[in-house]
Amino acid sequence: MTASTPQVAVIMGSASDWDTMKHACAMLDQFMVPYMKQVISAHRTPELMGEFAHNARANGIKVIIAGAGGAAHLPGMVAAQTTLPVIGVPVQSHALSGWDSLLSIVQMPGGIPVATTAIGKSGATNAGLLAISMLSMTDERLANELQEYRDDLKQKVDESNAKLV
């Protein structure tokens, strides 16, 4: 494994999920975490999904972020085939505004966990941050930069409060 070996895999059920999942990638870019991104569908490419999940750990991946919408089986089916942590992002669907995605991802039976985020952009952003937080357990640079990120958020609140007077 080299320094540029992807540590995080960002996968999504369709290219139409990219508009949401790009926000997870933006966080990984911001923290300079090497990652890979790929469309892998639980329904349309089940063999590829199995191959990816089975090989992910051996390929150096440490955290998987999986986004899907509608009958969103991808995060759970990937989690079923790897012991790596899987973060599921419910993509906002047209028909049910993402309720279907959320419930499909969050209601995993006991034994196979998927860490589920909020629906849509916030969820994808937080999936990126959660993956970084997991990596920060053994990466001091990331731990320090996460603290700086939080300090910046606090400073923005302080600045907006100063403008209220």
Ligand code: RP5
């Ligand atoms: C899911 O179906 C994908 O994750 C996507 O959110 C949804 C719709 O896919 P497309 O029909 O846009 O390819 O598998």
